[in-house]
Amino acid sequence: MTEVQWSENSSERFIQLGEFLVPHRDVQLDAICAMVPEEPGLVVELSCGEGLLAERILERFPASRVRALDRSPAMLEAAARRLERFGDRQEVASFEIADTAWRSGLRDCAAVVSSLAVHHLDAAGKQRLYADVLAMLRPGGAFVTADVIEPASPAARRWAATTYDEAVRQRSLDRLGDLSAFDEFERLRWNLFQPGNDDDEMDHPATIARHLEWLGAAGYEGADVIWATAGHAVYVGFRPSRQ
Numbered sequence: 001m002t003e004v005q006w007s008e009n010s011s012e013r014f015i016q017l018g019e020f021l022v023p024h025r026d027v028q029l030d031a032i033c034a035m036v037p038e039e040p041g042l043v044v045e046l047s048c049g050e051g052l053l054a055e056r057i058l059e060r061f062p063a064s065r066v067r068a069l070d071r072s073p074a075m076l077e078a079a080a081r082r083l084e085r086f087g088d089r090q091e092v093a094s095f096e097i098a099d100t101a102w103r104s105g106l107r108d109c110a111a112v113v114s115s116l117a118v119h120h121l122d123a124a125g126k127q128r129l130y131a132d133v134l135a136m137l138r139p140g141g142a143f144v145t146a147d148v149i150e151p152a153s154p155a156a157r158r159w160a161a162t163t164y165d166e167a168v169r170q171r172s173l174d175r176l177g178d179l180s181a182f183d184e185f186e187r188l189r190w191n192l193f194q195p196g197n198d199d200d201e202m203d204h205p206a207t208i209a210r211h212l213e214w215l216g217a218a219g220y221e222g223a224d225v226i227w228a229t230a231g232h233a234v235y236v237g238f239r240p241s242r243q
């Protein structure tokens with residue numbers, strides 16, 4: 001199915017199948033958390049979905065607060081339910097990632113995090129976001145992103161396709177004892193690295209080299225890829241402690 005932008009159908013589907021559609025999801029979430037500074041502060045999550053990452057951050061950093069943002073009403077409702085138990089340490093709110101108004105209202109953040117959202121922005125949108133997020137961070141603050149990555153060669157694309165299929169197949173077997181989740185992944189043509197599956201107009205993944213270049217150009221230090229496999233990566237940049 002070709003989609004122009006993320007829909008409420010996409011949200012419902014992702015809430016049901018996310019644990020299969022995202023390769024090594026636990027490791028990705030742990031990698032993001034490992035980059036969040038220990039000092040208490042505000043962590044902002046961009047496109048929080050059902051709130052899994054926000055929940056993990058609130059559990060792991062008991063003195064920190066999380067502002068979890070998304071555009072989808074179904075996701076916002078699911079995240080609000082999941083995070084309710086953290087009381088006033090959390091806030092769930094609506095936003096459009098491409099808008100810029102919400103960015104100027106947020107300053108002195110310990111971290112800004114996101115998972116599987118930045119690829120919805122085009123190249124110019126990503127570069128603008130990277131510059132604006134830098135201004136949202138306190139010195140030493142981290143911008144940590146998990147996302148799908150554009151392979152830089154046909155060979156790398158084939159490897160991403162194969163390893164993404166394999167990760168979902170194994171997850172389906174481990175969790176369900178059968179291939180039903182993998183079959184659904186194939187039916188949805190979710191593996192965007194497989195030939196013919198990359199026709200969603202809402203997806204604009206960039207190569208990891210571009211992301212690191214854009215982070216460096218925006219003024220981050222320590223720009224790095226801390227985990228990558230199956231066409232997905234977790235990358236980070238820090239606001240310099242002294243400027």
Ligand SMILES: C[S@@+](CC[C@H](N)C(=O)[O-])C[C@H]1O[C@@H](n2cnc3c(N)ncnc32)[C@H](O)[C@@H]1O
Nearest residue numbers: 006047048049070071072075096097115116117
């Ligand atoms: C693939 S899901 C990832 C959800 C969550 N971050 C996770 O990793 O489980 C993509 C998320 O991006 C949100 N999203 C898509 N387009 C958006 C936009 N233009 N502005 C804000 N959020 C958007 C969707 O509502 C959805 O929650």
